[in-house]
Amino acid sequence: MNPEIKLYPLIADLWKMDGGVAFGVVPKSMWNRTQMADENNMIPIVTRCLLVQTPGRLVLIDTGMGNKRDAKYYQVRYREDFPTIERSLNQAGFSVDDITDILFTHLHDDHVGAAVMKDEQGKLSELFPNAHYHVSSAQWDWAINPNKREGASYFKDNLLPLKESGKLHFIDQEGEWLPGICIRIFNGHTMGQIIPLVNYLDKTIVFAGDFIPTAYNIPLPFVPSVDIQPLLTMDEKSAFLEEAAQKAYILLFEHDYFNECSSVQKTEKGFMMDKSFTFSSIV
Numbered sequence: 001m002n003p004e005i006k007l008y009p010l011i012a013d014l015w016k017m018d019g020g021v022a023f024g025v026v027p028k029s030m031w032n033r034t035q036m037a038d039e040n041n042m043i044p045i046v047t048r049c050l051l052v053q054t055p056g057r058l059v060l061i062d063t064g065m066g067n068k069r070d071a072k073y074y075q076v077r078y079r080e081d082f083p084t085i086e087r088s089l090n091q092a093g094f095s096v097d098d099i100t101d102i103l104f105t106h107l108h109d110d111h112v113g114a115a116v117m118k119d120e121q122g123k124l125s126e127l128f129p130n131a132h133y134h135v136s137s138a139q140w141d142w143a144i145n146p147n148k149r150e151g152a153s154y155f156k157d158n159l160l161p162l163k164e165s166g167k168l169h170f171i172d173q174e175g176e177w178l179p180g181i182c183i184r185i186f187n188g189h190t191m192g193q194i195i196p197l198v199n200y201l202d203k204t205i206v207f208a209g210d211f212i213p214t215a216y217n218i219p220l221p222f223v224p225s226v227d228i229q230p231l232l233t234m235d236e237k238s239a240f241l242e243e244a245a246q247k248a249y250i251l252l253f254e255h256d257y258f259n260e261c262s263s264v265q266k267t268e269k270g271f272m273m274d275k276s277f278t279f280s281s282i283v
């Protein structure tokens, strides 16, 4: 069966990240050749969510940061006021009410924040009132009792309203989740990160999340410094990129400002980006 699936990459946030954080142990003299840092050592970043329309469901993968933190929180991330996920959805012809499901790759604030919004009185409410929420139970447990290192990325006001909605569901199995959408689980960046593979026009589109956040993170040593188990990330990437190069998967990057999609090649020097292209050029 080849279900009819439509995909819409949607920009939720434009922001910046410290280049050293983005590339871990790789020296600036190497990463700065392709990612020119600004005077504050910051590189431009997006949060690109993916809307998956199937015959019966409208699934949003990740949501962006939302609005619940104070101004300083967004300032240090150089987050621009627009776009927002709501605007990008509207531009694609949908409304927040249409979303039936939200699949969270994981629960760091830049991936989950917009699911719960805060009004001027400080009242919290679901941005997508009709959505059911899906996350791995490993990630949920990890986020509810955060460790000292990742603590700054998890917020109770992102998590508890999802639980209280009564619409939170756990995914613990790899494999087919919905027709045409297959789930993989990786643990190097954080525990239980879900990476969906979508069958689209007989191609495999990998929503690469924080597993491979940008095309510049494809080479094995280019692991963000925030990953909790960088050696595991390298092993996970090595096995997955072998498969991706062999089977001509298309990676769709959640955080890459410059490259929406790329293919992967294996060379004598290891894995690297093959061709960079826009999603709309896929036929």
Ligand SMILES: [Zn+2]
Binding pocket: 106, 108, 189, 210
């Ligand atoms: Zn993350």
